[in-house]
Amino acid sequence: MRLLIAEDEQELARAIQVILENEGYLVDIVHDGKEAYEYASLVDYDGLILDIMMPKLSGLEVLEKLRKESKQIPILLLTAKSAIDDRIGGLDLGADDYLTKPFAMGELLARIRAMTRRKTVLQAKIVTFEDLELNSDSIHISNGKQEMKLSNKEFQILQLLMENPKQLFSAEQLIERIWGWDADIEMNSIWVHLSNLRKKLATLEVHVRIVATRGVGYSLEVIR
Template sequence: MRVLVVDDERRMAELLRRGLTADGLSVDVAHDGTEALWRAGATRYDAIVLDVMMPGLDGVTTCRRLREDDVWSPVLLLTARDAIEDRVAGLDAGADDYLVKPFALPELSARLRALARRGRAERPTVLRVGDLELDPASHRVRRGDVAIDLSPKEYSVLYALMAAPDAVLDRYELLERAWGSEYENRSNIIDVYISYLRQKIDRPFGTDSIQTVRGEGYRIRSAPAPSG
């Protein structure tokens, strides 16, 4: 089992290397996110241990960059912070597990073995409608070669539409999928966000992929018509 340990504190990195090696693992060490990206791109690791608090590229950013680079080795984040938002940020960035400091080395070894047994995660399915592409792993949206910057809610509405191309989704469905229990059924917020999306994914490209179906809702067409 080959593991990459990434920690800018050299003493800690060496302690982890020695302890995991003594437990039968083959361990490489990187001391920053940039080196981690290079090593993980060149070597197929069974697991990667990332310290969250690193200067430059922190652990969460490094994890996100690994996934963007199509590196799908299981990632375990080491963090001194146990706040829910920190854990959510790490998992949303593509991490598979986390361990809060201080921790016992046997627990780290056991978690790494468990991750290795699961195997590498398969790349999430990229949604494509025509030349519009949405990548759930990295939250990136593109039309052709052009990256499109969306807010979280714009992304959620677009994801719902692209997950069911050509299907009509009413406002209630879109509200539920994008806002969950925080929506107001009589609100026109969906109309507002549809307008935002059209301004970003359609109009600059001279196309009209999001269609209003009068009295029913909205749909994204798999073969969008050129805009007038």
């Protein structure tokens, strides 16, 4: 299950990320409302933890824009203890729940489980492209007969490529989308993950390959 944390307090965001990843979630972090809106518009997250007070766009503005575009991602608002009007406004705009700061991490986990339960029941866990299947619950890929386990980052990369087949992504774009715009990741790291994914796709003998276009980027293509 993949979550997006939108929180401008970087230490708090990182603390939440560590706890959620220890619970088995895949987690992306952004630190302003503009990034939150862009990420939530492009990626099919299972849930968004959205701080109300953020630069560029407020959490309420992000929430309103997403709901006006009929995006039904479950959204948990983080609010100041005294901000009663913001909590009411957020619920009226379509937020699924809210949590006031400071909060216990145990309560945050419980709220996340509750708000994502509805989507988990309704959402198909299998993403397919040609004869390749990606199980977003078990983080496996399969050809319908044989399956292979992916690492968290391999899963995120392949999910992005499968949701955007034949679209080119540069290595820099992949790093920005998977690790975040401010991540200090060496280019070598993305090449290693792509190489591992290519080997796993070849082992499954599916008709899908990650193709490198020199000087441009990578795409998921059908190979016959």
